[in-house]
Amino acid sequence: MKLLKLTNYFWGIVLFFLLILSVVCTYISTDAPYYLSMARDIALGYVPYRDIFSSYTPVAMYLNSLVRLMTDNPSYHLFLTFQYCITAVSVVFFYKISRREGLGKALSTFLSFFLFIAVLSSDGSYINLEVYVIMFCLIAYYFLLKKEFFWCGFFLALGFFSKQYGIFNFLPFFLLIFIYHGYQKGYLVKFILGAFLPLIFFLTYFVLVQQISFTALALQLTGSGYDQEMIELETSWFSFLAGAKIFILLLIPFIFVRINPFRNKVNAVLILGILVNLMPLYIQTVSHYFILSFPFVFILLARNLDVSNKKFFMMSNLVLMIIAGLLIARINRYKGVYDEQLELAAETRKEYPVGSDVFLYKHFRFLYILNDYRNPVLEEIGYRYGFKPDDEFREKYEVLSVED
Numbered sequence: 001m002k003l004l005k006l007t008n009y010f011w012g013i014v015l016f017f018l019l020i021l022s023v024v025c026t027y028i029s030t031d032a033p034y035y036l037s038m039a040r041d042i043a044l045g046y047v048p049y050r051d052i053f054s055s056y057t058p059v060a061m062y063l064n065s066l067v068r069l070m071t072d073n074p075s076y077h078l079f080l081t082f083q084y085c086i087t088a089v090s091v092v093f094f095y096k097i098s099r100r101e102g103l104g105k106a107l108s109t110f111l112s113f114f115l116f117i118a119v120l121s122s123d124g125s126y127i128n129l130e131v132y133v134i135m136f137c138l139i140a141y142y143f144l145l146k147k148e149f150f151w152c153g154f155f156l157a158l159g160f161f162s163k164q165y166g167i168f169n170f171l172p173f174f175l176l177i178f179i180y181h182g183y184q185k186g187y188l189v190k191f192i193l194g195a196f197l198p199l200i201f202f203l204t205y206f207v208l209v210q211q212i213s214f215t216a217l218a219l220q221l222t223g224s225g226y227d228q229e230m231i232e233l234e235t236s237w238f239s240f241l242a243g244a245k246i247f248i249l250l251l252i253p254f255i256f257v258r259i260n261p262f263r264n265k266v267n268a269v270l271i272l273g274i275l276v277n278l279m280p281l282y283i284q285t286v287s288h289y290f291i292l293s294f295p296f297v298f299i300l301l302a303r304n305l306d307v308s309n310k311k312f313f314m315m316s317n318l319v320l321m322i323i324a325g326l327l328i329a330r331i332n333r334y335k336g337v338y339d340e341q342l343e344l345a346a347e348t349r350k351e352y353p354v355g356s357d358v359f360l361y362k363h364f365r366f367l368y369i370l371n372d373y374r375n376p377v378l379e380e381i382g383y384r385y386g387f388k389p390d391d392e393f394r395e396k397y398e399v400l401s402v403e404d
Contacts, residue, residue, distance in 0.1 A: 001307065004106045007317065011113040014324055018117065019084060022125040022327070023077050027337035028366035032127035034383040036079055037368040039064035041378065050212045053382030055223045057161040060132040076369055079127060087124060087131050091116045093138040094295070098302040100145045107307050114320055115298050121327040122246040123288035130291040132162035137169050137295045144176060149187045152177075153194030161198050164221065165280050165292055170195070172273035172296070179265045243285040245326065249319050250297055256312040257304050270300040345370035348400070361389055361401035 034056075041052055042065040048058045067074050067082050091112045098108035124131055136159035143152040156173055159166030177187055206212045241248075261268035273296035280289045305312065344364075349371055352358050357376040360367050367373050368383075376397050381387050389399050 001106060004110060004307065004313070008106060008109045008113065011110070011117070011320065015113055015116055018120060018324065018327060018331075021331050022120065023080055023084075025331050025335040025338070026077065026080055026125070027334050028076055028341055028369055029126035030365075032076070032079075033360070033365040033368045034385070035061055035127055035129065036064060036076075037375065037383055039079075040068055040368075040372075041375075043068035046378065047206075047210050047212075049206055049217055049220055050210050050379075052378045053220060053380060053384065055220055055384065056129065057164055057221065059158055059161045060129045060163070063132070073372075080125075083124075083127060083131060086135050087116060087119055090119075090131065090135040090138050090295075093135075093142045094298060094302075096142050097138065097145065097299060100142075101299070101303050103302050103305060104307055107305060108302070110316075111298055111302055111305075114316065115294065117320060117324055117327070118246055118250060119291055119294060121323045121330075122291050122294075123286065124291060125327065125331075126288065128288045128291075129163040130165075130288045133159045133166045133169075134291060134295050135159075136162060136166070140169070140173065141176075141295065141299065144173065144180065147181060147187075149177065149190035150194035153191040154197055155194075157195040157198040161202060165277070165289075168276040168279060168292070169273070171276055172269050175269045175272070176266065179269060240281075240285045243281075243287045244290060246287065246323055247290040247293065247297075249323055250294075252319050253301070253312055253316040256309060256315055257301065259300065259304050266303065267300060270296045270303070274300070341366050341370060352398070352400075356398070358398045358400055359389060359393075361399060364400040367400065 038048065038052060038054060038058075038061040042048065042058075042061055046052055048054050048061065054061075063086075064079060064082065067079055071078065094115055095108050095112045098111060099105070103111070119131065119134075136155045140152045140154075140156040140159065143149070143155065152173070156166070156169055159169060173191075174188075177191060181187055203214075206217060207214055259267050261271050274293045277292040277296065278290070280292065283289075345367055348364075348367060352371070352373065355372050355374060358367070358373045359376055360373060365383075368375070375381075375383065389397075389401065393399065
């Protein structure tokens with residue numbers, strides 16, 4: 001027990017320095033301009049789906065818009081720090097879940113540090129939506145254990161409204177309600193009512209208040225005709241392994257944990273939760289998609305561990321060292337990229353002043369953040385990834401792209 005406490009101090013210090021390093025040495029990643037530009041536009045009064053074409057549910061963008069409202073010109077580092085706060089909330093609720101599942105304080109703390117570092121290393125140090133999904137998933141699980149089914153459904157729905165992939169969590173949660181607490185009609189009714197509340201608010205605000213047609217909402221959020229270029233990207237075994245490396249490493253400690261899904265129904269459903277949350281990999285095998293499965297991976301560990309399992313303890317520390325090492329290597333690899341982005345932003349401002357109406361394509365998208373450029377085709381195209389401006393588009397709008 002004393003060794004475990006010392007180990008926790010060590011990983012707490014490591015996590016602290018990883019957070020500092022990843023903020024100081026960060027760069028604006030590929031997805032960040034989409035989410036943060038939408039957050040800026042929302043703070044300026046634009047309405048998603050009416051004024052901004054978007055294929056994502058809006059909760060994360062609205063939360064990020066609060067940062068913009070609190071500070072006139074927030075830096076990218078501030079947005080990243082805000083995302084780390086979201087991850088920290090996830091970890092706090094995971095700790096609470098571990099304690100309610102009977103795990104001791106020291107081992108719960110160790111797994112919490114493990115979860116935080118694993119998320120950071122699996123693209124959680126970039127701006128993404130998956131961290132919001134897992135935060136709401138873990139909050140929902142906590143309320144499930146407390147038999148507060150209304151709030152369980154409510155927060156699970158907020159996960160969906162952070163990114164549509166959150167819908168996959170409803171299947172394991174439906175089953176977990178029955179397995180944990182038995183079949184009671186009232187439990188299910190409360191869960192469904194809680195889940196419908198965000199949906200009712202969403203439809204009331206966008207359809208009735210903002211007068212957006214239900215068809216327009218459905219077309220945008222289902223991605224109809226949207227970014228086939230992104231969907232049709234070929235996936236190789238190398239790209240899969242590169243994206244899955246943290247997830248694969250997380251599976252190694254399970255070798256030393258006795259889990260029998262045939263005898264324990266909760267374990268079986270948690271495994272199902274892992275599997276259904278891997279379904280987005282059918283679209284792309286990027287690291288942050290694997291984050292969606294992490295709540296179920298770590299809850300499965302928390303339910304089946306005991307402090308006397310020395311083999312697990314040794315192997316998990318080794319795996320955690322590798323995961324932390326991979327994160328440090330990535331931070332070091334890209335540490336100079338942000339300076340390059342700042343230089344290009346300064347150079348571009350000579351021709352296009354801050355706040356200009358410019359459409360940014362691929363490599364230049366980070367200038368939406370650094371130079372506060374405004375998208376001239378918000379309503380028609382938004383910040384979609386796969387749109388490629390043709391000659392006619394370039395004649396009509398200012399465009400910055402690698403081809404120029």
